[in-house]
Amino acid sequence: MSGTRVVVLTNERDFAADVVVDRLQRLGAIVSRLNIESARSEAVAPWSPAAGEVPMDDQPTVVWWRQFETDDHPNDLAGVDELLVERAQWRSWVATMCGSRAVWMNDLWAARRAENKVEQLRTATDVGFCVPRTLVTNNAAQAAEFGRSVGGAVVKTLSSGYFSFSDQSFVFTELLDDAVLDRVEAWSAAPLVVQQHLRGALDARVVSLGSRCFGARCRSKGVDWRKTPFDATLWSTWEVPPDIASRCKNYRAQLGLEFAAFDFMVTDEATYFLEANQAGEWMFLDRVLELGIGPAIADHLLVMGSARD
Amino acid sequence: MTSLLRELATKREASEEIAIRYDSARQISEVFEDGRWVPSWASRALQQTKKCDHETGEDQKGT
Numbered sequence: 001m002s003g004t005r006v007v008v009l010t011n012e013r014d015f016a017a018d019v020v021v022d023r024l025q026r027l028g029a030i031v032s033r034l035n036i037e038s039a040r041s042e043a044v045a046p047w048s049p050a051a052g053e054v055p056m057d058d059q060p061t062v063v064w065w066r067q068f069e070t071d072d073h074p075n076d077l078a079g080v081d082e083l084l085v086e087r088a089q090w091r092s093w094v095a096t097m098c099g100s101r102a103v104w105m106n107d108l109w110a111a112r113r114a115e116n117k118v119e120q121l122r123t124a125t126d127v128g129f130c131v132p133r134t135l136v137t138n139n140a141a142q143a144a145e146f147g148r149s150v151g152g153a154v155v156k157t158l159s160s161g162y163f164s165f166s167d168q169s170f171v172f173t174e175l176l177d178d179a180v181l182d183r184v185e186a187w188s189a190a191p192l193v194v195q196q197h198l199r200g201a202l203d204a205r206v207v208s209l210g211s212r213c214f215g216a217r218c219r220s221k222g223v224d225w226r227k228t229p230f231d232a233t234l235w236s237t238w239e240v241p242p243d244i245a246s247r248c249k250n251y252r253a254q255l256g257l258e259f260a261a262f263d264f265m266v267t268d269e270a271t272y273f274l275e276a277n278q279a280g281e282w283m284f285l286d287r288v289l290e291l292g293i294g295p296a297i298a299d300h301l302l303v304m305g306s307a308r309d
Numbered sequence: 310m311t312s313l314l315r316e317l318a319t320k321r322e323a324s325e326e327i328a329i330r331y332d333s334a335r336q337i338s339e340v341f342e343d344g345r346w347v348p349s350w351a352s353r354a355l356q357q358t359k360k361c362d363h364e365t366g367e368d369q370k371g372t
């Protein structure tokens with residue numbers, strides 16, 4: 001596997017990538033970490049649809065696609081506009097690396113499909129996960145009726161709820177209470193996910209890649225553990241039940257993913273699927289629980305490169 | 310009128326800022342502590358920093 005060329009598409013503050021890059025280099029891989037910061041300040045490899053139009057030297061064997069963007073906060077509207085337009089260009093540019101002989105983790109098009117929460121819930125149901133009763137709606141009356149029918153519900157976003165350019169606030173999972181339902185007219189502005197509230201359940205995160213599975217669970221009793229400062233003492237390793245591990249693998253296979261981070265709620269009766277993020281974070285768990293996810297990712301990237309050769 | 314999504318959002322207070330630099334030769338980030346630069350994975354300060362400060366992808370790429 002020595003000599004495998006790995007391109008890492010990310011940013012300079014991707015600390016999870018640090019661990020993987022270091023291990024890849026120790027294992028003899030030729031690593032090119034392309035951070036968006038340097039891509040925006042230096043010439044990137046040109047691309048042409050015509051064969052032979054541009055030099056195709058140093059083609060990567062494996063591409064590890066992480067977070068090829070930064071969390072910038074322009075201080076005026078024009079700056080926001082410029083950043084959004086630039087991001088759109090880079091979002092398309094990433095595809096220039098798809099036509100190479102490289103294998104990706106995760107496949108670009110599979111990843112974009114897998115980021116859709118509707119598709120996540122659909123796929124989870126297909127592979128046999130228990131899914132909490134869920135309604136996607138932009139109507140307060142429908143949400144209220146659903147909440148009553150399931151004995152209480154939570155509300156969350158259907159896509160990213162990050163207010164990046166104003167106050168960097170974030171929409172976490174919240175209880176569907178009267179204060180939320182009373183905003184009747186405001187509901188129609190955007191669809192939301194209303195989901196059965198699983199009282200007393202524990203959160204669990206499972207990282208699944210290749211044939212491996214890593215689990216951790218959180219004793220937090222809050223509606224959303226991310227809402228409070230990270231508390232390492234609440235987390236412990238979780239031996240992932242074989243049926244859950246198997247379904248994670250089937251889920252990835254159905255969506256064409258090499259890697260995914262799954263969020264579950266665990267009750268005495270069942271393990272409920274919440275969502276699966278194809279670029280989910282894991283470093284915060286590896287730091288405190290030493291699960292070995294970082295090394296496993298590096299090893300898997302090399303296996304992928306080897307299989308391609 | 311404030312949107313429902315905005316009302317549901319929670320403002321997150323950043324942790325105390327720490328000094329970070331990118332080492333382009335090693336292709337990793339380093340954190341300054343105890344008078345020297347250490348790899349990010351060896352940093353105690355980074356471990357104590359809120360997840361949201363540095364893992365801004367919020368488990369999605371966002372684009």
